[in-house]
Amino acid sequence: MSMVPLSSYLILSAVLFTIGVLGVLVRRNILIIFMSIELMLNAVNLALVAFSREFGSADGQVFVFLVMTVAAAEAAVGLAIIICLFRNRKSVNVDDSNLMKW
Amino acid sequence: MEIVVFAIISVVATVCAIFVISHRNPVSSALFLIATMVSLAILFLTLNAPFLAAIQIIVYAGAIMVLFLFVIMLLNLRKDEFGPERKRAQRFFAILFGFLFLILIATAIDVGLSTVGNPEVSTTKLAPAGxxxxxxxxxxxxxxxxxxxxxxxxxxxxxxxxxxxxxx
Structure with missing residues (x-):
């Protein structure tokens, strides 16, 4: 069975991360910006798992496990913030909520 | 075998990720994000991490994305509430700097792998086994x-x- 080299996984991870960065930069819909952040977290997870196999240790997998925990917590709190924001501004456009306080 | 799976899955994951950020409707974006996560779970399987593949599908594609869809449903957006997207110049510069960022990471990977060198274990190891x-x-x-x-x-x-x- 032929192995895919580590560099291929890292490049795929970099491409996915860049797409996530682009999503944050280009889109105005706060939900899609949030999804782009999840995409970036996933890209980093892929790199960690690839390293974990390359070095033959499970430490990278533990990191991925913890990243997923943090991502779940972040999603819950972030979506609660989005609901709050929508209740106050009646919009999901980030340009409509560019002031900390009014 | 692994190369074929990797080639197919990487294309699927990248295309779905591009759809996530380019689709107008947030529900479609969420569904494409689920597709990306499932394809990453398949990559985890080929990387000898079956537990993480399961967690990826249960927690990410299951719990977190269902939460997303619930919030989209709760906000009950109409078409006109999506708002205008960024201006052309802004999009152009975002894509330009995105590519520069990608080149930066690729260079960092290249330099890092060539200086650290491929670890000796890489040929013998058959994974930490799950x-x-x-x-x-x-x-x-x-x-x-x-x-x-x-x-x-x-x-x-x-x-x-x-x-x-x-x-x-």
């Missing part, structure tokens, strides 16, 4: 972060309820 080793690490070396993670989840639950509830 769940047992992960569990052992999680309850010995990484016990403290593991416990902290549970506190983090508790705080997140309380925070989400406090913020999303209209009246406490």
């Amino acid at each position: 769940v047992e080793m992960l569990a052992e690490l999680l309850f010995t070396k990484y016990l403290f972060p593991f416990e902290i993670a549970s506190v983090l989840l508790l705080v997140a639950i309380v925070g989400a309820v406090v913020m999303a509830k209209r009246k406490l």
Whole structure:
């Protein structure tokens, strides 16, 4: 069975991360910006798992496990913030909520 | 075998990721994000991490994305509320700097791999083999972060309820 080299996984991870960065930069819909952040977290997870196999240790997998925990917590709190924001501004456009306080 | 799977899955994951950020409707974006996560789960399987593949599907594609879809449903957006997207010049510069960023990471990967060199283990290793080793690490070396993670989840639950509830 032929192995895919580590560099291929890292490049795929970099491409996915860049797409996530682009999503944050280009889109105005706060939900899609949030999804782009999840995409970036996933890209980093892929790199960690690839390293974990390359070095033959499970430490990278533990990191991925913890990243997923943090991502779940972040999603819950972030979506609660989005609901709050929508209740106050009646919009999901980030340009409509560019002031900390009014 | 692994190369074929990797080639197909990487294309699927990249295309779905591009659809996530280019699709107008947030529901379609969420569905494409689920497709990306499932394809990453398949990559985890080929990387000898079956437990993480399962967690990826259960927690990410299951729990988190269902939460996303619930919120999209709760906000009940109409078409006109999506708002205009960024201006042309802004999009152009975003894509330009995105590509520069990609080149930066690719260079860093290249330099890093060539200076560190490919580790000797890479030819012999057939992976840490899954769940047992992960569990052992999680309850010995990484016990403290593991416990902290549970506190983090508790705080997140309380925070989400406090913020999303209209009246406490």
